[in-house]
Amino acid sequence: MDSNQLERIQRSWQYVMRMRPVFDMEALFSDETENYVMPMEPEPHETVTIRFRTAKNNVDAVYFISGADRLIMQFEESLGDFDYYKIEITVGENPLHYYFEIQTGKFRCFYNKRGVSRNLQEYYAFALVPGFKTPDWAKGAVMYQIMVDRFYNGDKSNDVEDREYFYIGDHASGVKDWNKRPAYMGIREFYGGDLQGVMDKLDYLQDLGVEVIYFNPIFVSPSNHKYDIQDYDYIDPHYGKIVSDGGQVLEPWDKDNTHATKYIKRVTDKENLEASNAFFAKLVEEVHNRGMKIILDGVFNHCGSFNKWLDRERIYENQPGYEKGAYIDKDSPYRSFFKFNNEHEWPYNAYYDGWWGHDTLPKLAYEESEKLYEYIMRIAGKWVSPPFNVDGWRLDVAADLGFSNEYNHKFWKEFRKVVKKANPDALILAEHYGDAGMWLKGDEWDTVMNYDAFMEPMTWFFTGMEKHSDEYREDMLGNHENFVGAMTHHMSNFLAPSLQVAMNELSNHDHSRFLTRTNHCVGRVANLGYEAAENFINKAVLREAVVMQMTWPGAPTIYYGDEAGVCGFTDPDNRRTYPWGQEDLELIQYHKDMIKIHKENPVLTHGSLKFLDSRRHCLSYGRFSADEQMIVIFNNSDGQQEFSIPVWQANIGNADRLLRLVLTDENGYTMEPLVYDICRGSVNVTMSRTSAMILKCVKTEWPDQEPGECF
Secondary structure: OOHHHHHHHHHOOOOHHHOOOOOOHHHOEOOOOOOOEEOOOOOOOOEEEEEEEEEOOOOOEEEEEEOOEEEEOEEEEEEOOEEEEEEEEEOOOOOEEEEEEEEEOOEEEEEEOOEEEOOOOHHHOEEEOOOOOOOHHHOOOOEEEEOHHHOOOOOHHHOOOOOOOEEOOEEOEEOOOOOOOOOOOOOOEEOOOOHHHHHHOHHHHHHHOOOEEEEOOOEEOOOOOOOOOOEEEEEOOOOOOOOOOOOOOOOOOOOOOOOOHHHHHHHHOHHHHHHHHHHHHHHHHHHHHOOOEEEEEEOOOEOOOOOOOOOOOOOOOOOOOOOOOOOOOOOOOOHHHEOEOOOOOOOOOOOEOEHHHOOOOEEEOHHHOHHHHHHHHHHHHHOOOOOOOOOEEEEOOHHHOOOOHHHHHHHHHHHHHHHHHHOOOOEEEEOOOOOOHHHOOOOOOOEEEOHHHHHHHHHHHHHOEOOOOOOEOOOOOOOHHHHHHHHHHHHOOOOHHHHOOOEEEOOOOOOOOHHHHOOOOOOOHHHHOOHHHOOOOOHHHHHHHHHHHHHOOOEEEEEOOHHHOOOOOOOOHHHOOOOOOOOOHHHHHHHHHHHHHHHHOOHHHHOEEEEEEEEOOEEEEEEEOOOOEEEEEEEOOOOOEEEEEOHHHHOOOOOOEEEEEEEEEOOEEEOOOOEEEOEOOEEEEEEOOOEEEEEEEEOOOOOOOOOEOOO
């Protein structure tokens, strides 16, 4: 069916008395949520009820198709404007893939994850994986990402000192001015943020509405980003507790760190390391007492050149209790942990494989070392077990681990078994760019940082910017076709339990701050300067994006400081400090209000999603279940727009009304309620420029005021 034929059918749809003698394709609906699959997360050999929705009295038959099976579905009931069909299927132990066929007269179409299709598209089939569950606490959970060094300095006694050690061409330094902008190559400058600082600010996070804290790496490491880990067994004492100090700082001429005695004492002394672990356990306990969770960053693809297994920087060489590193001694017990390319030469120098060629990030060679494999599996279980009881792992560059895809999948399958055995309710969340479907089949990762099915399409639509601020495209700004197409395509790669826990971020430590993207300024801090990241920003666009973040399927995740108005180009400028005392208080309150809406309406966590009306710069979608329905509307254009939104498609009837929960536009935002009537299955709304609105269906109660005009 071409677009002209479809348009003629759409124009002929009848809304009077809600009876539609013409075949109504927009009424067709099913998905993998608990609204249409019961139970949504079945056990092997359990019987599952799968449902499908059509317009009332509108089709002749609905078929459930899975492999060679083509089974007619049973009429279940009529509710409001719709008929529902069902089938009961007993699942086995293997994934179940299915789609639907709908017949009315001589017309036939199919329905899959992307909606109606005249042609069979098995790639987009629905899928159930018996036995696969994701933690209930993570479904729709409000997460908060913290880069510890930049959040809050709660304990000055553990600060990194000037010239404490030497790393990548220069000495470490302690930053005295909290508001200083990060240096372009400032990976060795430290602002003093620590875990005590997080402890001190738990009231703030709880008041904001945060349910989960995700930490960037906090294990022993020489850099402020800590993706170059020295010791996986211990929290860095510069973030934890330094109870045993001494020695002198690094001499200016000493670039191999053998005289960095203060640093060596701080990070190798077991008293400091155990005290730091104990403090972290105390922090986790306090977080749990508040009903919140903690996720750690697991960097298992590579370690750091300071790592005790390699010891290229000679930190551990002469310390009691540590064996010789593979860079120091060719007979090191850790020799097999790394892939050396000059097998017959000594010394090895830098001839080992580094991640993306970085010699400070030596790649771990699991295929060559059963000992390394066992060690990391122990770490995987250790931190999600007592006394630490962490609630999950975020996995750095997870698809890069190993030297082959075959080994990569083998590793993550075993990693999942180890973690889930130690803590069945732990979350396994991976960093990944591109299609993660091969890892999201129920036996490896739970979910991913949601770049493809959230951050990227959302960023292009609202700002026209690439997520690093490296490109601006006018054709992508407000491009509703790209947005809908990208979202529906990439969401199809998720199982429902994975989608509901996917990390939906506007910004993070790897990309420019979203607020900076709103100024359409292409470039990075090195060539544009710090001020350019703050010039001509548009908070109204950010508020629109937050509306989407808090109403989209998945776990809305705030990168520390976004809620306070922090700007910044991509790394390292995106790692500015949290502006304590200089926060944008109105923006913080807005985030509180939006988080409250998200948490108070379960449909935003578990409900179905359907696009309702879209055109250039304009979007609307429904989130709905049997008990609750909400409508979300965006006008990202520079002028007023009229909407007539077919809310009937989101299970909303003419007898219902819609209550406005929030409206944001270029002048700010309001929580003042306003009631809208529904006319012939649609709601008519006028939206000012750069605005967003959330409406909630109310069936029995609404404010004591006149409803909005029905026109």
